[in-house]
Amino acid sequence: MSKSPMLDELEKGPWPSFVSEIKKAGKISATARDTIGQVEKSYREKVTHWKHGGVVGVRGYGAGVIGRYSDSPEEFPGVAHFHTVRVNQVSGLVYTSECLTEILDIWDKRGSGMTNLHGSTGDMVLLGTSSEQLEPIFTDIAEKGWDLGGSGSDLRTPSCCIGPARCEFAMIDTLEITRNLTNYYQDELHRPAFPYKFKIKTSGCPNDCVASIARSDLSIIGTWKDDIRIDETEISNYAASGNIDILREIVMMCPTQCMDWDGEKLTIDNSNCVRCMHCINKMPKALRVGVETGATILLGAKAPIVEGAMLSSVIVPFMELNASEEEDDDEKFANLKELIEALWEVWDEDGKNKERIGEFMERMGKGEFTIAVNELCDEVDVAPKVDMIAYPRDNPYIFYDEYYEEVEDE
């Protein structure tokens, strides 16, 4: 008679099941076995048995470990403590087997053998260890050159797409940017001091494979300034292949209708291209991104409480992000760092507790906010521009002349 009949149900069917994985870990780990027991109990009772909160960590850091305790430790001693250790991932998730084995061996020994490789933010998530093991785990991983990730109201571990390691579309070195920012902002990462969390995600092209426009406070998306490169011969090959209907699948799908196809020649009005990547994705042999590359910087995604989920808004349409070999790590991407620190300063000054920068920007008003940030920047220009206006005001009852007089009187 199985101890976990409800969980066993989840193992049926054609798909892999987390239950099988936990049971496998249960061969060497009491924590994994008791996880099965407690989760089964919760399924039966339809109530969780994890307590709320838990403040644990390692010496010197205020972040990186999420505390969790069971409310039934006598019944499930293996999960009395069930803390999560976040380990800073390698940029682009490019690992050797040896280096993954390093972490997993430490986790088999000191944790539960269960991991979530990787969590949504980007860190490796090691699930289920006790308070006594935290310092030893940290020592073990640090000896091998690993470090903890962020948690709480801090800079969370930056993450990125695979970028130039593997992808022809990458227009910025997402891996180096992420590695560089992570190492430069270690204080902000390990010692929470912000109003709330702050996430930076970097994608090499507007396909945005890390969904940075939706999932990060500061989105860095590779882009180009000049024209899409067209190979006329390859266009003809696509047309002749019979596999693609250039008119219907490409030209008519363009969101700004900036393309023209007469059956022989494809023309693009590049000044109206919004970089959706559709045509390039569909005809990669014929169409390529431009050569003057850099990044679009956007701000304010997430923040689901006040306004509902938001996508980030462009604050810098084009920023060069080239790092030269001669520069020190600290000197690289100076323009980006200047912008980041200006954003933090304005947000930190008046941000409420648990207010994401996107919500803060809405509360302050994008105009006021970008003016305040711009004042702190020498290199980067984020002053509000006419192109940023979504729609003209339609409320005739705001008398701006009077408003400004009042402000000056104060």
Next chain:
Amino acid sequence: MALGFELNGKFYETDEDGYLIDISKWNEDVANFLAKEEGIEELTPKHWEIISYLRDYYKEYQIAPMIKLLLKAIMKLMDLKKRDANKMLYDLYPAGPAKQACKIAGLPKPTGCV
């Protein structure tokens, strides 16, 4: 058997993270005891400045201050820039403001996605 510790003949109940269950029972001896438990041998005047700030804030607002407010207080009290204030805070309380300083100061355990 409740978690906690005995000090000067009185029993102080704590949760599994070591925070006082009844924060009205806090006194300076408790602070010194908790500090030693945390590996802080002696609470210096700088330690006490932080404890006072935390307790005053909690008394007025019934919640623990945001860390940035604590940092601003330290910057003002000790005339430091933000990075140095953060460093000072972790030098004094190596396990961090939420985990250690608040605990020793007798504030309730902070909540949230820590």
